[in-house]
Amino acid sequence: MSKKYKMSTAQKRIYLVDRIQGSNITYNVPILLESSGSIDVQRLRGAVQKLVERHELLRTNFIESGSHLLQVVEESIDIPVEVRVVKKEDVKRASLDFIRPFSLSEGPLMRVLVLNMLDEGTVLLFDLHHIICDGGSIPVLFEDLSVLYGGGELPKLTVEYKHYMRWQESLDLRKQELYWHNEFVDGIPALDLFTDYPRPQQKSFQGAGYSVQAGLSLKEEVRKFCLKTRTTEFSVLLSVFLLLLSKYSGQEEILVGTPVSGRNHPDAANMLGMFVNTLVIRGQLKEDMNFFQLVEIIRAKSLNALDNQAYPFEELVERLNLPRDPSRNPLFDVMFVLQNNEKSELTLDESHYQMLDVENQVSKFDLTLSIDDTEEGYNLAWEFSTDLFRADTIERMAAHYQTLLANALAQPETKLMDLEMVSAHEKNIILEDFNATSIDYPVHRTVIDLFEEQVKQTPNAIAVDFEGKTLTYKQLNDRANYVGALLREQGVQPETIVGIVSARSLEMVIGLYGILKAGGAYLPIDPELPLDRVHFMLADCRTNVILAGPESDKLIKELPDFNVLYIQEHANELATNLSPVTAPHNLAYVIFTSGSTGKPKGVLIKSIYKKETNK
Structure with a gap:
């Protein structure tokens, strides 16, 4: 027998976006893992079914009932495990084919696929909908699946996502609401970056990705700067991103979104669900300001935002009563993410599965910069809307970010307007090659x-x-x-x-x-x-x-x-x-x-x- 509960504010937003878009993969969360070993498919099927019985959200679908948006928890549901035999060179194509739209009203909202590469190992794919999980849910799934696959037993969960929602609703967030209201009382500037293509009337969420590595030496310079100024890597890297956007747009006031885990209750640490909240950082840059000053302003802004992180982003958008623009996201169009090498691993018996990158086909925002702190330095992953930008534009922007970061660290007392984002090589091309336009002209003709x-x-x-x-x-x-x-x-x-x-x-x-x-x-x-x-x-x-x-x-x-x-x-x-x-x-x-x-x-x-x- 099914049970019905209200959706959380985050779930409501995802549900409504899905309904507007129709069939889409915008909020799919694909996970791709590879191992050199083999897998016992029957044991995997049994473990997946026990995982579904353990976590209510894996048995949940989402519906409208009159004016109410509800999540419906089914007593039981089957999630099949598909198996295919493929050559290693066909894994990418099979993975992309596996990622397809979900029906939120029907479920299940998780799929599992095993790609058997015979003597070359195994690839395991999971595809979940974001409405039932977030990045913090992945380690929970992996840990539980590992125990269940090995024949172990797990204690019955006494606290689930529905309990977290009730706790969240009990919070007195009036002070936090006032803080966010004051942040936007003076207006909400839209970021107008120069784009390669005209902005469509309706967002399609079609996107692509580009990744580049920033070396260990640059990372060490960032950390030296942080020690000197008693600030964080987040504040420094975000400040440079805001400065880059300012130079590209010519605007002094820029809004950037950044996610936080949202797992503010101790019981939420090992829980499956959509907890992520979004904070909006309002960057205010003046040309005569130097980098030291900018970082200090962004550090203070970030700390204030974290102190008020429990207030749901969706409620903020609703309270501000923003006019709906289907070509843009509410409040901001650019996202910044800093991660600390948080790639999860799955162990099934003696086989260790490493997470692989999945080719990006979606961009929820105009532009997202995700920086992963790795042993080799920083991995900069740029996710961009292909409705707006060409790949070569993003590659150039990524290079400008690294140049600007290096120059800001080397010359923090220099005015922002004088910090250069163009490399010496690119400057030479612009000043010399592009200006090599001397030709013979018929000066006696009109x-x-x-x-x-x-x-x-x-x-x-x-x-x-x-x-x-x-x-x-x-x-x-x-x-x-x-x-x-x-x-x-x-x-x-x-x-x-x-x-x-x-x-x-x-x-x-x-x-x-x-x-x-x-x-x-x-x-x-x-x-x-x-x-x-x-x-x-x-x-x-x-x-x-x-x-x-x-x-x-x-x-x-x-x-x-x-x-x-x-x-x-x-x-x-x-x-x-x-x-x-x-x-x-x-x-x-x-x-x-x-x-x-x-x-x-x-x-x-x-x-x-x-x-x-x-x-």
């Missing part, structure tokens, strides 16, 4: 001369592509000829500056070339610019004629004293090129500075690429 020559060579090739609409070189040339002829009728000639008000569009490109063909110079004007700035620019350039493109109507209505030609209304073509009237020394366009230090200044660009500043 941009229009070169454009019309390209039109003759490839008239039917695509010249412009914008939002699915295209123009060939011939179409662009003929449309620009017509606009240019109209502008000449308005008196445009060399050194005449013509304003062009337009959003990005095919018409904008037609207008630019039309102005140049007429002999004039173009002045680009964003339709969203403040009116007083537009008036200043037009007056400074002595402009009388304006070309208007898409999204220009609102601004054009405020400019009644100018001669305006609408590009869309003059969509005709003129196949004959206009007679040339400009020379390379004539003005091509004018661009204005931001004016952040005073009045905007117009920069005059000529076809021979000499710059002059309009005083």
